[in-house]
Amino acid sequence: MKINSLILTLALTLPASCFASNLSDWMNNVDDSVSLTNMTIPGTHDSGATHEPISGIAKTQNLSIADQLNIGVRYLDIRLRHYGDALVVHHGSVYQHLNFDDVLQAVTDFLSLHPSETVLMEVSQEYKPENNSRTFEQTFVQYKNESQYNNFWWGHSYLPKLGEARGKIVLLRRFPGSFWNAGGIDVTQWSDNAEFTINDSRNTPIHVQDYYKVSASSNDNKWQEINKNLGLAKQSNGELFLNFTSGYRPIFGIPNIPGVAKDINQRLIHYFDDQKSGHYGVIISDFTSEALTRAELKFYF
DSSP states (O other), X not given: OHHXXXXXXXXXXXXXXXXXXXXXXXXXXXXXXXXXXXXXXXXXXXXXXXXXXXXXXXXXXXXXXXXXXXXXXXXXXXXXEEETTEEEEEETXXXXXXXXXXXXXXXXXXXXXXXXXXXXXXXXXXXXOBSOSSOHHHHHHHHHTSTTTGGGBOOSSSOOBHHHHXXXXXXXXXXXXOHHHHOSEEOTTOOTTSEEEEEOTTOOXXXXXXXXXXXXXXXXXHHHHHHHHHHHHHHXXXXXXXXXXOOBOOBTTBOOHHHHHHHHHHHHHHHHHTOOSOOOEEEXXXXXXHHHHHHHTGGGO
């Protein structure tokens, strides 16, 4: 009884991150031969957006990049403004008090400690460029090639098997440029507020559901698209599904991002409670949490 009481006391007083260590290395439980297309991978939308001047308009995450990785997130949506020949994290016009160095440092530090893992990083250009003497791609390459980062990039333009990419960043390049300069998998044909498919250089389909305008009086229309793509991913073999669960539904002119995320994230947890097996693609969410990633990763433990 004393031991049980001690365990209960610790569970109530220690932070949840103390119990998340297995989430830091969950890919260690996946065979090298498994393609990234045949996995369930938690992700975050606007991964660096933790600041906003007015509640509900720009913040999409409560956790830092490092904390997201520690609870199992392996897909990061990094949006960068090109400003003064540097890359700084923005959500729309709102600066997020991070630059690209901060992101890369967090990711490479994580991969150094957890070499069994890989991180998919979607990088896009955000907001208007200003005071630059070179292109976005040229500035990106300067960051990418810095000595502390340059060995961490997956060096091909196609989706790898997990064993090929352990310890690496797999870049999804959503900004203009070329593989020969910036590297990465070209997803520059990205469509706005849409569902579409792009192929990598080996013609592997990358199917994206990114409807972010939730116009109905409830979130049901958004959930229908999420649910459909979870089912398609489960049935697929060799197609990468990027399923954005994020969205906004304006109230009095405020985007109300948390109002969508709170409901959708609970629906996702209940959805996975009912699943018995399978792989469900990349699930890219606002305001991720350990409860959400643990539900999505249930089949890896």
